[in-house]
Amino acid sequence: MAHDASKLAVLIDADNAQPSLAEGLLAEVAKYGTAHVKRAYGDWTSPQLRGWKDQLLTQSIQPIQQFGYTSGKNATDSAMIIDAMDLLYTNRFDGFCIVSSDSDFTRLAGRIRESGLFVYGFGERKTPTPFVAACDKFVYTDVLREADESPEKTDDAPHRKTTQELRQDSRLLNLLREALGAAADDTGWAGLGAVGSMVSKRAPEFDSRNYGYAKLSGLIGAIGLFDTEERQVGNGKHIYVRSHGKK
Template sequence: MADHAKLAVLIDADNAQPGLAEGLLAEVARYGTAHVKRAYGDWTDNHLRGWKDQLLDLSIQPIQQFGYTKGKNATDSAMIIDAMDLLYTGRFDGFCIVSSDSDFTRLAARIRESGLTVYGFGERKTPAPFVAACDRFIYTDVLGKPDSDNEKPAELAPRMKTQELRKDTRLVNLLRNAIEDAADDTGWAGLGAVGSMVSKRAPEFDSRNWGYGKLSGLIAAIGLFETEDRQHGNGKHIYVRNNKKKPAARE
Protein backbone atom coordinates (compact mmCIF):
# COMPACT_ATOMS: atom_id res chain seq x y z
CA MET A 1 0.00 0.00 0.00
CA ALA A 2 1.11 3.56 -0.71
CA ASP A 3 0.84 4.45 3.00
CA HIS A 4 3.61 1.96 3.76
CA ALA A 5 5.94 3.01 0.95
CA LYS A 6 9.32 4.14 2.24
CA LEU A 7 10.39 7.32 0.48
CA ALA A 8 13.57 9.38 0.29
CA VAL A 9 12.94 13.10 -0.21
CA LEU A 10 15.85 14.98 -1.78
CA ILE A 11 15.46 18.75 -2.17
CA ASP A 12 17.57 20.99 -4.36
CA ALA A 13 17.34 24.03 -2.05
CA ASP A 14 19.04 26.21 -4.67
CA ASN A 15 16.14 25.45 -6.97
CA ALA A 16 13.12 25.34 -4.64
CA GLN A 17 11.30 27.90 -2.51
CA PRO A 18 11.23 27.31 1.27
CA GLY A 19 7.63 28.50 1.47
CA LEU A 20 6.57 25.30 -0.32
CA ALA A 21 8.22 22.90 2.12
CA GLU A 22 5.19 22.25 4.33
CA GLY A 23 2.85 21.69 1.38
CA LEU A 24 5.49 19.56 -0.28
CA LEU A 25 5.79 17.15 2.63
CA ALA A 26 2.02 17.00 2.97
CA GLU A 27 1.88 15.93 -0.68
CA VAL A 28 4.65 13.37 -0.15
CA ALA A 29 2.59 11.87 2.68
CA ARG A 30 -0.07 10.94 0.12
CA TYR A 31 2.36 8.50 -1.49
CA GLY A 32 4.16 7.08 1.53
CA THR A 33 6.35 7.91 4.52
CA ALA A 34 9.40 10.13 4.18
CA HIS A 35 12.14 8.12 5.91
CA VAL A 36 14.82 10.48 4.62
CA LYS A 37 14.40 14.25 4.20
CA ARG A 38 17.44 16.12 2.95
CA ALA A 39 17.93 19.59 1.50
CA TYR A 40 21.10 20.37 -0.45
CA GLY A 41 22.82 23.70 -0.89
CA ASP A 42 25.57 26.03 0.27
CA TRP A 43 24.15 26.97 3.67
CA THR A 44 26.84 29.63 4.16
CA ASP A 45 25.14 31.63 1.38
CA ASN A 46 22.58 34.21 2.49
CA HIS A 47 20.14 33.32 -0.30
CA LEU A 48 19.23 30.13 1.59
CA ARG A 49 18.53 31.81 4.92
CA GLY A 50 14.77 31.48 4.33
CA TRP A 51 15.12 27.72 4.67
CA LYS A 52 16.32 27.82 8.30
CA ASP A 53 12.91 27.70 10.00
CA GLN A 54 11.64 25.09 7.57
CA LEU A 55 14.58 22.80 8.24
CA LEU A 56 13.98 22.96 11.99
CA ASP A 57 10.18 22.77 11.99
CA LEU A 58 9.92 19.96 9.44
CA SER A 59 12.99 18.00 10.54
CA ILE A 60 14.73 18.30 7.16
CA GLN A 61 18.44 17.54 7.27
CA PRO A 62 20.60 20.23 5.60
CA ILE A 63 23.45 18.86 3.49
CA GLN A 64 26.26 21.35 3.04
CA GLN A 65 27.76 21.62 -0.42
CA PHE A 66 30.22 24.38 -1.21
CA GLY A 67 30.38 25.75 -4.73
CA TYR A 68 33.89 24.78 -5.74
CA THR A 69 33.88 26.72 -9.00
CA LYS A 70 31.92 29.86 -9.83
CA GLY A 71 29.13 29.14 -12.30
CA LYS A 72 29.12 25.39 -11.59
CA ASN A 73 26.38 23.81 -9.51
CA ALA A 74 27.95 21.31 -7.13
CA THR A 75 24.61 20.77 -5.35
CA ASP A 76 23.25 18.65 -8.21
CA SER A 77 26.25 16.33 -8.09
CA ALA A 78 25.93 15.89 -4.33
CA MET A 79 22.24 15.02 -4.65
CA ILE A 80 22.89 12.50 -7.39
CA ILE A 81 25.69 10.78 -5.45
CA ASP A 82 23.55 10.56 -2.31
CA ALA A 83 20.56 9.29 -4.30
CA MET A 84 22.60 6.45 -5.74
CA ASP A 85 24.00 5.58 -2.30
CA LEU A 86 20.46 5.43 -0.91
CA LEU A 87 19.28 3.42 -3.90
CA TYR A 88 21.94 0.76 -3.33
CA THR A 89 20.85 0.26 0.30
CA GLY A 90 17.66 -1.35 -1.00
CA ARG A 91 15.68 0.21 1.86
CA PHE A 92 13.38 2.45 -0.18
CA ASP A 93 10.32 2.03 -2.37
CA GLY A 94 10.58 5.39 -4.07
CA PHE A 95 12.30 8.77 -4.34
CA CYS A 96 10.97 12.31 -4.33
CA ILE A 97 13.23 14.64 -6.30
CA VAL A 98 12.46 18.30 -5.70
CA SER A 99 13.95 20.47 -8.44
CA SER A 100 13.15 22.13 -11.74
CA ASP A 101 16.58 21.25 -13.12
CA SER A 102 16.95 18.92 -16.12
CA ASP A 103 20.23 17.61 -14.66
CA PHE A 104 18.18 15.08 -12.69
CA THR A 105 16.62 13.48 -15.77
CA ARG A 106 19.08 10.60 -15.94
CA LEU A 107 18.91 10.07 -12.18
CA ALA A 108 15.12 9.67 -12.33
CA ALA A 109 15.41 7.24 -15.21
CA ARG A 110 18.10 5.22 -13.41
CA ILE A 111 16.02 4.90 -10.25
CA ARG A 112 13.01 3.72 -12.27
CA GLU A 113 15.20 1.15 -14.00
CA SER A 114 15.72 -0.37 -10.55
CA GLY A 115 11.98 -0.79 -10.15
CA LEU A 116 11.42 2.10 -7.74
CA THR A 117 8.87 4.88 -8.10
CA VAL A 118 10.04 8.42 -8.77
CA TYR A 119 7.98 11.46 -7.82
CA GLY A 120 9.21 14.75 -9.24
CA PHE A 121 8.34 18.18 -7.88
CA GLY A 122 9.13 21.37 -9.75
CA GLU A 123 7.94 24.57 -11.35
CA ARG A 124 6.13 24.85 -14.67
CA LYS A 125 9.43 25.73 -16.32
CA THR A 126 10.77 22.22 -15.60
CA PRO A 127 12.12 20.73 -18.87
CA ALA A 128 9.88 18.07 -20.45
CA PRO A 129 12.57 15.31 -20.39
CA PHE A 130 12.80 15.46 -16.57
CA VAL A 131 9.01 15.44 -16.25
CA ALA A 132 8.73 12.43 -18.55
CA ALA A 133 11.47 10.56 -16.65
CA CYS A 134 9.34 10.52 -13.48
CA ASP A 135 6.44 8.19 -12.70
CA ARG A 136 4.53 11.19 -11.45
CA PHE A 137 5.40 14.87 -11.60
CA ILE A 138 3.69 17.47 -9.41
CA TYR A 139 3.92 21.14 -10.28
CA THR A 140 4.66 23.01 -7.07
CA ASP A 141 2.19 25.80 -7.77
CA VAL A 142 -0.68 23.41 -6.97
CA LEU A 143 0.78 23.06 -3.47
CA GLY A 144 0.40 26.80 -2.86
CA LYS A 145 2.52 29.44 -4.54
CA PRO A 146 4.85 31.19 -2.07
CA ASP A 147 4.62 34.94 -1.76
CA SER A 148 7.97 36.59 -2.43
CA ASP A 149 7.67 38.81 0.66
CA ASN A 150 6.40 36.54 3.41
CA GLU A 151 6.62 33.12 1.73
CA LYS A 152 3.09 32.24 2.79
CA PRO A 153 1.03 30.08 0.44
CA ALA A 154 -1.21 32.08 -1.86
CA GLU A 155 -4.57 30.98 -3.19
CA LEU A 156 -4.57 28.55 -6.06
CA ALA A 157 -5.79 29.54 -9.50
CA PRO A 158 -9.59 29.51 -9.96
CA ARG A 159 -11.28 26.54 -11.55
CA MET A 160 -11.44 26.48 -15.31
CA LYS A 161 -14.97 26.51 -16.68
CA THR A 162 -16.54 23.84 -18.86
CA GLN A 163 -16.05 25.75 -22.12
CA GLU A 164 -12.36 26.29 -21.38
CA LEU A 165 -11.85 22.65 -20.45
CA ARG A 166 -13.46 21.39 -23.64
CA LYS A 167 -11.12 23.55 -25.68
CA ASP A 168 -8.16 21.73 -24.14
CA THR A 169 -8.08 18.97 -26.74
CA ARG A 170 -5.03 17.28 -25.20
CA LEU A 171 -6.84 16.94 -21.89
CA VAL A 172 -10.06 15.65 -23.45
CA ASN A 173 -8.25 13.15 -25.69
CA LEU A 174 -6.08 11.98 -22.80
CA LEU A 175 -9.16 11.20 -20.72
CA ARG A 176 -11.07 9.63 -23.62
CA ASN A 177 -8.22 7.29 -24.48
CA ALA A 178 -7.60 6.36 -20.85
CA ILE A 179 -11.28 5.53 -20.33
CA GLU A 180 -11.34 3.43 -23.49
CA ASP A 181 -8.24 1.49 -22.46
CA ALA A 182 -9.45 0.87 -18.90
CA ALA A 183 -13.06 0.06 -19.82
CA ASP A 184 -14.76 -3.33 -19.63
CA ASP A 185 -16.98 -4.80 -22.35
CA THR A 186 -19.80 -2.42 -21.45
CA GLY A 187 -17.60 0.63 -21.86
CA TRP A 188 -17.48 1.48 -18.15
CA ALA A 189 -14.17 2.01 -16.34
CA GLY A 190 -13.39 2.54 -12.66
CA LEU A 191 -12.21 6.07 -11.97
CA GLY A 192 -9.13 4.78 -10.15
CA ALA A 193 -8.07 2.74 -13.17
CA VAL A 194 -8.61 5.75 -15.42
CA GLY A 195 -6.45 7.92 -13.18
CA SER A 196 -3.65 5.35 -13.20
CA MET A 197 -3.80 5.06 -16.97
CA VAL A 198 -3.64 8.84 -17.41
CA SER A 199 -0.66 9.17 -15.06
CA LYS A 200 1.27 6.53 -17.00
CA ARG A 201 0.79 8.48 -20.22
CA ALA A 202 1.29 11.96 -18.73
CA PRO A 203 3.30 12.00 -15.45
CA GLU A 204 2.49 15.68 -14.96
CA PHE A 205 -1.28 15.12 -15.07
CA ASP A 206 -2.99 16.47 -11.97
CA SER A 207 -6.60 17.64 -11.77
CA ARG A 208 -5.38 20.54 -9.62
CA ASN A 209 -3.65 21.95 -12.69
CA TRP A 210 -7.14 22.91 -13.87
CA GLY A 211 -8.37 23.97 -10.44
CA TYR A 212 -10.06 20.74 -9.34
CA GLY A 213 -9.07 18.86 -6.22
CA LYS A 214 -10.13 15.47 -7.56
CA LEU A 215 -10.28 13.75 -10.93
CA SER A 216 -14.01 13.13 -10.46
CA GLY A 217 -14.63 16.86 -10.21
CA LEU A 218 -12.62 17.57 -13.35
CA ILE A 219 -14.45 14.90 -15.36
CA ALA A 220 -17.83 16.17 -14.18
CA ALA A 221 -16.91 19.75 -15.10
CA ILE A 222 -15.94 18.79 -18.65
CA GLY A 223 -19.40 17.29 -19.14
CA LEU A 224 -18.40 14.98 -21.99
CA PHE A 225 -18.44 11.74 -20.03
CA GLU A 226 -21.07 9.61 -18.31
CA THR A 227 -20.53 8.79 -14.65
CA GLU A 228 -22.29 6.63 -12.11
CA ASP A 229 -21.79 5.63 -8.50
CA ARG A 230 -21.72 1.94 -7.65
CA GLN A 231 -21.92 0.41 -4.23
CA HIS A 232 -19.20 -2.11 -3.46
CA GLY A 233 -19.36 -3.44 0.07
CA ASN A 234 -19.42 -0.48 2.43
CA GLY A 235 -18.07 2.03 -0.04
CA LYS A 236 -19.06 3.79 -3.23
CA HIS A 237 -16.95 3.72 -6.34
CA ILE A 238 -17.20 6.03 -9.33
CA TYR A 239 -17.34 4.61 -12.84
CA VAL A 240 -17.03 6.59 -16.03
CA ARG A 241 -17.44 5.99 -19.75
CA ASN A 242 -17.25 7.96 -22.95
CA ASN A 243 -20.54 9.39 -24.11
CA LYS A 244 -22.03 7.28 -26.83
CA LYS A 245 -22.43 8.99 -30.14
CA LYS A 246 -26.04 9.66 -30.95
CA PRO A 247 -27.26 8.27 -34.31
CA ALA A 248 -27.65 10.85 -37.00
CA ALA A 249 -31.21 12.08 -37.45
CA ARG A 250 -33.04 10.78 -40.49
CA GLU A 251 -34.25 13.24 -43.04
Protein backbone atom coordinates in the same frame (compact mmCIF):
# COMPACT_ATOMS: atom_id res chain seq x y z
CA MET B 1 2.48 -2.25 -1.85
CA ALA B 2 0.07 0.25 -0.30
CA HIS B 3 1.10 3.88 -0.65
CA ASP B 4 1.17 4.48 3.11
CA ALA B 5 3.59 1.55 3.55
CA SER B 6 6.07 2.83 0.96
CA LYS B 7 9.43 3.96 2.29
CA LEU B 8 10.49 7.16 0.54
CA ALA B 9 13.64 9.25 0.34
CA VAL B 10 12.96 12.97 -0.16
CA LEU B 11 15.85 14.88 -1.73
CA ILE B 12 15.40 18.65 -2.12
CA ASP B 13 17.47 20.89 -4.37
CA ALA B 14 17.22 23.96 -2.13
CA ASP B 15 18.72 26.14 -4.86
CA ASN B 16 15.66 25.37 -7.00
CA ALA B 17 12.85 25.11 -4.46
CA GLN B 18 10.96 27.65 -2.37
CA PRO B 19 11.02 27.15 1.43
CA SER B 20 7.41 28.39 1.69
CA LEU B 21 6.26 25.19 -0.01
CA ALA B 22 8.01 22.80 2.39
CA GLU B 23 4.94 22.02 4.50
CA GLY B 24 2.67 21.49 1.50
CA LEU B 25 5.37 19.43 -0.19
CA LEU B 26 5.73 17.00 2.72
CA ALA B 27 1.95 16.78 3.07
CA GLU B 28 1.83 15.72 -0.58
CA VAL B 29 4.65 13.21 -0.06
CA ALA B 30 2.65 11.67 2.80
CA LYS B 31 -0.03 10.67 0.27
CA TYR B 32 2.47 8.34 -1.39
CA GLY B 33 4.29 6.91 1.61
CA THR B 34 6.47 7.70 4.61
CA ALA B 35 9.51 9.94 4.24
CA HIS B 36 12.25 7.98 5.99
CA VAL B 37 14.91 10.36 4.66
CA LYS B 38 14.43 14.12 4.23
CA ARG B 39 17.45 16.05 2.98
CA ALA B 40 17.89 19.51 1.49
CA TYR B 41 21.04 20.33 -0.47
CA GLY B 42 22.69 23.69 -0.96
CA ASP B 43 25.40 26.09 0.13
CA TRP B 44 23.97 27.03 3.52
CA THR B 45 26.54 29.81 3.92
CA SER B 46 24.73 31.65 1.12
CA PRO B 47 22.21 34.34 2.15
CA GLN B 48 19.90 33.15 -0.65
CA LEU B 49 19.04 30.05 1.41
CA ARG B 50 18.38 31.91 4.66
CA GLY B 51 14.62 31.43 4.26
CA TRP B 52 15.02 27.67 4.61
CA LYS B 53 16.23 27.79 8.24
CA ASP B 54 12.83 27.69 9.95
CA GLN B 55 11.52 25.02 7.59
CA LEU B 56 14.53 22.77 8.18
CA LEU B 57 13.81 22.84 11.91
CA THR B 58 10.02 22.65 11.74
CA GLN B 59 9.86 19.87 9.14
CA SER B 60 12.89 17.94 10.47
CA ILE B 61 14.75 18.20 7.17
CA GLN B 62 18.48 17.48 7.29
CA PRO B 63 20.55 20.19 5.58
CA ILE B 64 23.43 18.88 3.47
CA GLN B 65 26.19 21.44 2.98
CA GLN B 66 27.69 21.72 -0.48
CA PHE B 67 30.05 24.60 -1.21
CA GLY B 68 30.04 26.15 -4.66
CA TYR B 69 33.64 25.44 -5.58
CA THR B 70 33.55 27.04 -9.03
CA SER B 71 31.50 29.94 -10.29
CA GLY B 72 28.85 28.84 -12.79
CA LYS B 73 28.99 25.18 -11.74
CA ASN B 74 26.26 23.63 -9.62
CA ALA B 75 27.91 21.32 -7.11
CA THR B 76 24.57 20.81 -5.34
CA ASP B 77 23.22 18.69 -8.20
CA SER B 78 26.25 16.39 -8.09
CA ALA B 79 25.96 15.94 -4.33
CA MET B 80 22.26 15.06 -4.62
CA ILE B 81 22.89 12.54 -7.38
CA ILE B 82 25.71 10.83 -5.47
CA ASP B 83 23.60 10.61 -2.31
CA ALA B 84 20.62 9.29 -4.28
CA MET B 85 22.71 6.49 -5.74
CA ASP B 86 24.14 5.63 -2.32
CA LEU B 87 20.60 5.41 -0.91
CA LEU B 88 19.43 3.39 -3.91
CA TYR B 89 22.09 0.75 -3.32
CA THR B 90 20.99 0.26 0.29
CA ASN B 91 17.79 -1.40 -1.04
CA ARG B 92 15.89 0.20 1.85
CA PHE B 93 13.50 2.35 -0.17
CA ASP B 94 10.45 1.88 -2.37
CA GLY B 95 10.66 5.27 -4.04
CA PHE B 96 12.37 8.64 -4.30
CA CYS B 97 10.98 12.17 -4.26
CA ILE B 98 13.18 14.55 -6.23
CA VAL B 99 12.38 18.20 -5.62
CA SER B 100 13.89 20.39 -8.32
CA SER B 101 13.09 22.17 -11.58
CA ASP B 102 16.48 21.22 -13.03
CA SER B 103 16.85 18.92 -16.03
CA ASP B 104 20.15 17.61 -14.61
CA PHE B 105 18.13 15.05 -12.63
CA THR B 106 16.57 13.46 -15.71
CA ARG B 107 19.07 10.61 -15.92
CA LEU B 108 18.91 10.04 -12.16
CA ALA B 109 15.13 9.60 -12.32
CA GLY B 110 15.50 7.16 -15.18
CA ARG B 111 18.19 5.17 -13.38
CA ILE B 112 16.08 4.84 -10.23
CA ARG B 113 13.11 3.63 -12.27
CA GLU B 114 15.33 1.06 -13.98
CA SER B 115 15.85 -0.43 -10.52
CA GLY B 116 12.10 -0.88 -10.14
CA LEU B 117 11.52 2.00 -7.73
CA PHE B 118 8.92 4.73 -8.05
CA VAL B 119 10.04 8.30 -8.75
CA TYR B 120 7.97 11.32 -7.73
CA GLY B 121 9.13 14.65 -9.13
CA PHE B 122 8.23 18.09 -7.78
CA GLY B 123 9.06 21.32 -9.57
CA GLU B 124 7.89 24.57 -11.09
CA ARG B 125 6.08 24.96 -14.41
CA LYS B 126 9.41 25.81 -16.06
CA THR B 127 10.71 22.28 -15.37
CA PRO B 128 12.04 20.82 -18.66
CA THR B 129 9.84 18.16 -20.24
CA PRO B 130 12.54 15.43 -20.21
CA PHE B 131 12.74 15.50 -16.40
CA VAL B 132 8.94 15.52 -16.08
CA ALA B 133 8.64 12.54 -18.43
CA ALA B 134 11.39 10.63 -16.59
CA CYS B 135 9.28 10.52 -13.41
CA ASP B 136 6.42 8.14 -12.64
CA LYS B 137 4.48 11.11 -11.31
CA PHE B 138 5.32 14.80 -11.44
CA VAL B 139 3.61 17.43 -9.28
CA TYR B 140 3.86 21.11 -10.10
CA THR B 141 4.62 22.98 -6.90
CA ASP B 142 2.13 25.78 -7.54
CA VAL B 143 -0.68 23.37 -6.59
CA LEU B 144 0.89 22.79 -3.19
CA ARG B 145 -0.25 25.10 -0.44
CA GLU B 146 0.13 25.08 3.31
CA ALA B 147 -3.02 23.90 5.05
CA ASP B 148 -3.39 27.15 6.99
CA GLU B 149 -2.62 29.46 4.09
CA SER B 150 -5.20 32.20 3.62
CA PRO B 151 -7.02 32.66 0.28
CA GLU B 152 -5.28 35.94 -0.47
CA LYS B 153 -1.95 34.12 -0.55
CA THR B 154 -3.02 31.73 -3.28
CA ASP B 155 -3.31 34.15 -6.19
CA ASP B 156 -0.63 32.24 -8.10
CA ALA B 157 -2.47 28.92 -7.79
CA PRO B 158 -4.00 27.52 -11.00
CA HIS B 159 -7.39 29.13 -11.63
CA ARG B 160 -10.40 26.86 -12.06
CA LYS B 161 -10.89 26.37 -15.78
CA THR B 162 -14.37 26.69 -17.20
CA THR B 163 -16.19 24.00 -19.16
CA GLN B 164 -15.42 25.84 -22.39
CA GLU B 165 -11.71 26.07 -21.58
CA LEU B 166 -11.57 22.39 -20.67
CA ARG B 167 -13.32 21.31 -23.87
CA GLN B 168 -10.85 23.35 -25.90
CA ASP B 169 -7.92 21.48 -24.34
CA SER B 170 -7.51 18.73 -26.93
CA ARG B 171 -4.59 17.09 -25.13
CA LEU B 172 -6.59 16.74 -21.92
CA LEU B 173 -9.60 15.30 -23.74
CA ASN B 174 -7.46 12.86 -25.71
CA LEU B 175 -5.70 11.68 -22.54
CA LEU B 176 -9.01 11.05 -20.77
CA ARG B 177 -10.65 9.34 -23.74
CA GLU B 178 -7.66 7.09 -24.42
CA ALA B 179 -7.39 6.16 -20.74
CA LEU B 180 -11.12 5.48 -20.56
CA GLY B 181 -10.93 3.30 -23.65
CA ALA B 182 -8.08 1.28 -22.16
CA ALA B 183 -9.76 0.80 -18.78
CA ALA B 184 -13.40 0.33 -19.85
CA ASP B 185 -15.27 -2.97 -19.78
CA ASP B 186 -17.52 -4.25 -22.57
CA THR B 187 -20.28 -1.84 -21.54
CA GLY B 188 -18.03 1.19 -21.83
CA TRP B 189 -17.85 1.86 -18.08
CA ALA B 190 -14.56 2.15 -16.19
CA GLY B 191 -13.66 2.82 -12.58
CA LEU B 192 -12.55 6.41 -12.14
CA GLY B 193 -9.48 5.27 -10.20
CA ALA B 194 -8.40 3.05 -13.09
CA VAL B 195 -8.86 5.92 -15.54
CA GLY B 196 -6.74 8.20 -13.35
CA SER B 197 -3.99 5.58 -13.14
CA MET B 198 -3.93 5.17 -16.92
CA VAL B 199 -3.72 8.93 -17.47
CA SER B 200 -0.84 9.27 -15.00
CA LYS B 201 1.11 6.52 -16.76
CA ARG B 202 0.82 8.37 -20.06
CA ALA B 203 1.34 11.87 -18.62
CA PRO B 204 3.27 11.93 -15.30
CA GLU B 205 2.48 15.62 -14.82
CA PHE B 206 -1.30 15.11 -14.99
CA ASP B 207 -3.10 16.37 -11.90
CA SER B 208 -6.68 17.60 -11.67
CA ARG B 209 -5.38 20.44 -9.47
CA ASN B 210 -3.55 21.84 -12.49
CA TYR B 211 -7.01 22.73 -13.81
CA GLY B 212 -8.31 24.07 -10.50
CA TYR B 213 -10.15 20.92 -9.34
CA ALA B 214 -9.25 19.10 -6.14
CA LYS B 215 -10.28 15.69 -7.49
CA LEU B 216 -10.51 13.95 -10.84
CA SER B 217 -14.25 13.45 -10.34
CA GLY B 218 -14.72 17.22 -10.20
CA LEU B 219 -12.70 17.71 -13.37
CA ILE B 220 -14.63 14.99 -15.21
CA GLY B 221 -17.92 16.53 -14.13
CA ALA B 222 -16.87 20.01 -15.22
CA ILE B 223 -15.95 18.85 -18.72
CA GLY B 224 -19.50 17.59 -19.19
CA LEU B 225 -18.66 15.03 -21.86
CA PHE B 226 -18.78 11.96 -19.64
CA ASP B 227 -21.44 10.08 -17.70
CA THR B 228 -20.66 9.16 -14.09
CA GLU B 229 -22.39 6.98 -11.55
CA GLU B 230 -21.64 5.89 -8.02
CA ARG B 231 -21.72 2.16 -7.28
CA GLN B 232 -21.58 0.18 -4.09
CA VAL B 233 -18.59 -2.15 -4.33
CA GLY B 234 -17.99 -4.29 -1.27
CA ASN B 235 -18.02 -2.03 1.76
CA GLY B 236 -17.32 1.15 -0.15
CA LYS B 237 -18.65 3.33 -2.94
CA HIS B 238 -16.76 3.86 -6.18
CA ILE B 239 -17.29 6.24 -9.08
CA TYR B 240 -17.55 4.84 -12.60
CA VAL B 241 -17.32 6.85 -15.81
CA ARG B 242 -18.10 6.45 -19.51
CA SER B 243 -18.28 8.69 -22.56
CA HIS B 244 -21.61 10.32 -23.39
CA GLY B 245 -23.72 8.29 -25.79
CA LYS B 246 -22.27 4.89 -24.86
CA LYS B 247 -24.82 2.13 -24.41
